[in-house]
Amino acid sequence: MGKAIRVLVAKPGLDGHDVGAKVVAQALREAGMEVVDTGLRQTPEAIARTALQEAVDVVGLSILSGAHLQLCAEVKKALDHEQVDDVVLMVGGVIPDRDRAALEQLGFSGVFAFGSHLDDVVRFIKEKVP
Amino acid sequence: MSAPSERKVVLEAGIEVKPLYDAADVTASARALPTLEGEQVGKPGEYPFTRGIHALMYRKQPFTMRQYAGFGTAAETNARFKYLIANGQTGLNVAYDLPTQCGLDSDDPRAAAEVGRVGMAIDTFADFEQAFEGIDLEKVTVSHTINSIAPIVLAMNTALAKRRGLDVRKLRGTLQNDLLKEFIGRGTWIFPVDPSLKLTGDTMEYCAKELPLYSPVSVCGYHIRESGAHPAQEMGFAFLIARAYADRALERGLDIDDFASRLSFNFDIYGSLFEQVAKFRAGRRLWARIMREDYKAKDPKSCWMRMIAGGGGGGLTVEQPELNIVRGAYYALISALSGTQTMALCSYDEAYTIPSERAARISLRTMQLLLEEMGLADTVDPLGGSYYVETLTNQMEAAIRQVMADVERDGGIVQGVKDGRVQAMVAKQAYQRQKDLESGRVRKVGVNCYRSEGDETVVEFHPFKADQAAVQRERLAQVKQRRDAGRVAAALEQLRSAAAKGVNVMPQLIDAVEQLATVGEMVQALKQVYGEYKEPVRFA
Numbered sequence: 001m002g003k004a005i006r007v008l009v010a011k012p013g014l015d016g017h018d019v020g021a022k023v024v025a026q027a028l029r030e031a032g033m034e035v036v037d038t039g040l041r042q043t044p045e046a047i048a049r050t051a052l053q054e055a056v057d058v059v060g061l062s063i064l065s066g067a068h069l070q071l072c073a074e075v076k077k078a079l080d081h082e083q084v085d086d087v088v089l090m091v092g093g094v095i096p097d098r099d100r101a102a103l104e105q106l107g108f109s110g111v112f113a114f115g116s117h118l119d120d121v122v123r124f125i126k127e128k129v130p
Numbered sequence: 131m132s133a134p135s136e137r138k139v140v141l142e143a144g145i146e147v148k149p150l151y152d153a154a155d156v157t158a159s160a161r162a163l164p165t166l167e168g169e170q171v172g173k174p175g176e177y178p179f180t181r182g183i184h185a186l187m188y189r190k191q192p193f194t195m196r197q198y199a200g201f202g203t204a205a206e207t208n209a210r211f212k213y214l215i216a217n218g219q220t221g222l223n224v225a226y227d228l229p230t231q232c233g234l235d236s237d238d239p240r241a242a243a244e245v246g247r248v249g250m251a252i253d254t255f256a257d258f259e260q261a262f263e264g265i266d267l268e269k270v271t272v273s274h275t276i277n278s279i280a281p282i283v284l285a286m287n288t289a290l291a292k293r294r295g296l297d298v299r300k301l302r303g304t305l306q307n308d309l310l311k312e313f314i315g316r317g318t319w320i321f322p323v324d325p326s327l328k329l330t331g332d333t334m335e336y337c338a339k340e341l342p343l344y345s346p347v348s349v350c351g352y353h354i355r356e357s358g359a360h361p362a363q364e365m366g367f368a369f370l371i372a373r374a375y376a377d378r379a380l381e382r383g384l385d386i387d388d389f390a391s392r393l394s395f396n397f398d399i400y401g402s403l404f405e406q407v408a409k410f411r412a413g414r415r416l417w418a419r420i421m422r423e424d425y426k427a428k429d430p431k432s433c434w435m436r437m438i439a440g441g442g443g444g445g446l447t448v449e450q451p452e453l454n455i456v457r458g459a460y461y462a463l464i465s466a467l468s469g470t471q472t473m474a475l476c477s478y479d480e481a482y483t484i485p486s487e488r489a490a491r492i493s494l495r496t497m498q499l500l501l502e503e504m505g506l507a508d509t510v511d512p513l514g515g516s517y518y519v520e521t522l523t524n525q526m527e528a529a530i531r532q533v534m535a536d537v538e539r540d541g542g543i544v545q546g547v548k549d550g551r552v553q554a555m556v557a558k559q560a561y562q563r564q565k566d567l568e569s570g571r572v573r574k575v576g577v578n579c580y581r582s583e584g585d586e587t588v589v590e591f592h593p594f595k596a597d598q599a600a601v602q603r604e605r606l607a608q609v610k611q612r613r614d615a616g617r618v619a620a621a622l623e624q625l626r627s628a629a630a631k632g633v634n635v636m637p638q639l640i641d642a643v644e645q646l647a648t649v650g651e652m653v654q655a656l657k658q659v660y661g662e663y664k665e666p667v668r669f670a
Contacts, residue, residue, distance in 0.1 A: 016317020
C-alpha cells in the first residue's frame with residue numbers, strides 16, 4: 001500500500017460557514033486520506049505556509065461568501081511565493097458555473113459547487129494524485 | 131416493498147410516526163412528561179402558552195414581515211430598505227458584511243475581498259446614520275443580524291435615537307447577539323468564549339436599565355440546525371444557550387423579570403411540516419416551564435418564547451431553484467401555523483446569491499398572501515387539538531428535554547462549546563445527512579429524485595460592485611479626516627480601561643461611537659483586554 005494522500009482543507013477569508021469543509025474533511029478521512037483542517041479565517045499566506053509545512057498533495061478551499069475569484073487568486077499567488085507548485089488545487093462552495101473557467105485557469109482543476117457529491121470529490125483526488 | 135402501513139417512518143428527532151393517531155395517543159404521550167402546574171395545552175395567551183403567547187394572536191396583530199437585507203454601502207442598503215417598506219414590509223432585518231461582523235474596518239487588508247459583499251459595510255456611526263436615513267425608527271422596528279460587535283451596534287442604535295431626539299426608553303429593536311451559537315456555526319466570533327459572554331451580559335444589563343423595550347439577544351437555534359442539528363437539538367441547544375445568557379444577567383444583580391421578557395429566539399424551518407409545528411408548540415411550552423419552574427419568573431411575559439421563524443436556507447436547493455419559491459411558501463405556512471411573531475423567508479435565489487429585488491418581493495408577497503388569501507390570521511393555533519399534532523408536541527417536548535439533560539450531564543453547553551464537543555456532534559450529523567442525501571435515504575426533490583436534467587438556471591446574480599470597497603474606503607478616510615483625533619483616542623482609552631476594570635462597557639462604547647471611532651478601533655481596544663478566540667482542535 002502506498003503512502004496516504006495528504007489534503008489541506010482550508011477556509012480563506014472571513015466566511016464562517018464551515019459545514020461543507022467539515023463534511024468534505026470527514027469524507028476524505030473515511031476514504032483513507034490524511035486531512036489537515038485549518039479552521040476559519042486563514043490568510044492566503046498562512047494557507048500556503050501550512051501547505052508547505054504539511055507537505056500536502058492537495059489544497060482544497062471552501063468559500064461561500066462569493067469572494068472565491070479573489071481569494072483563490074490570492075491563495076495561488078501565496079503558494080507560488082512559497083514555491084508550492086506540485087499540489088492539486090480544489091475549491092468548493094457557492095460557485096456559479098460562469099466562474100468555473102476562470103478558476104480552472106487559475107489552476108483550480110477541481111471546482112465543486114453546491115450539489116456536488118462526496119464520492120466525486122474523493123474520485124477526483126484519487127485520479128489526480130498518483 | 132413492505133405495505134405502506136408497515137413502512138417505518140421516523141422523524142429527524144427520532145420520533146416514530148404511526149399511520150393513525152387518536153385520543154389515546156395524546157393521553158399516553160402526555161403521561162410520559164413530568165407532571166407540572168397548569169394544563170398541558172391550555173389556552174392561548176395563558177401559561178404554558180402551548181397554543182400561542184397571545185390570546186388573539188394574528189386576529190389582533192399579524193406576524194411582522196422582516197426580510198433579511200443589506201449589501202454594499204449604507205446608501206445602497208438604505209434604498210433596499212425603503213423599497214421593502216414601500217412594498218408593505220413591517221420590520222427590517224439588517225445584513226452586515228463579513229468585515230463588519232468580524233470587527234475589521236473596510237480599509238483593513240484582510241477585508242479587501244469582502245467589503246459590502248454579503249451585507250452592508252459599517253465602519254463608523256456616519257455609515258449607520260446613513261443606513262437608516264429617512265426611516266422612522268418608532269414605526270419600523272429594526273433587527274440587527276450582528277453578534278461579536280453587537281454591543282457596538284447597540285451603541286450606534288442608541289446614539290442614533292438620541293440624535294433624533296427619541297426617547298430611548300421607548301426604543302424597540304433586536305440584536306442577534308448570540309455568541310455561543312457563533313462558536314457552533316456561522317463563525318463570526320472575535321473574542322474568547324468568556325469575554326464574549328461578559329459582553330452579552332453588558333448588553334442585557336444596559337438594555338434592562340436604559341432601553342427596557344429593546345431585545346438585546348435573539349437566541350438562534352437556526353444556525354445550529356443549519357450546522358447539522360436535528361429539530362429537538364435545535365430547540366434544546368437554544369434553550370441551554372438562553373439559560374447561559376440569563377445566568378449572566380442574573381449575576382449582574384438583575385431580577386429574572388427585569389429582562390426575560392426581552393429575550394427572543396430565531397428558529398429554522400425545513401423538513402416535515404408536522405415535526406416543525408410540534409417543535410414550536412413544544413418549545414413554547416417548555417420555555418415557559420423553564421422560566422417559571424427553574425427561574426421563578428412571575429411576569430407571564432418572561433415565560434413567552436417570542437420568535438422569528440420562516441427561512442430555512444438548509445432546505446433550499448441550487449437544483450431547480452423555482453422549487454424554492456414553493457418551499458418558501460410551505461415554510462411560511464408552517465411558521466404561521468406555529469404562531470410565530472416575526473417571519474423572514476429565504477428567497478428562492480438565496481442558495482446562490484444575495485436576493486434580487488424581485489426575489490425579495492416574492493418572499494414578501496408569499497407572507498402577505500397567507501394573511502390576505504389563505505385565512506392564516508383568522509383563528510388561533512388552527513392545528514391545536516389534532517391527535518397527531520398534540521401527540522407529536524408531547525413527544526417533541528420529551529425529546530428536547532432529553533437533549534438538554536444529555537448536554538448538562540456532560541458538563542453543560544458553555545463547556546461543550548469551549549472544548550468543541552458540541553461542534554463535533556453537529557458536524558458528525560451534517561456528514562451523515564449529506565451521505566443520506568447522496569444515497570437517497572433522505573429524499574430531496576430535484577436533488578436525488580425528480581431531477582430535470584438540462585434545466586436552465588433561472589437565477590440572476592446580484593451584481594457585486596468591485597469598486598464599492600474603494601468607495602467605502604474613501605468614505606472612511608473622509609470621516610477620519612473630519613473627526614477630532616484627540617477625542618477619539620481618549621474615548622478608546624476609556625473603553626479599554628473600562629474593559630480592563632471589568633465594568634459594563636456600554637457607556638464607553640456609546641461615547642466612542644459618537645466620537646466617530648471605527649468599529650475596528652473599538653474592537654482593537656477590547657482585544658487588548660480580552661484577547662482573541664482560538665478554535666478548539668478539530669476532532670478527526
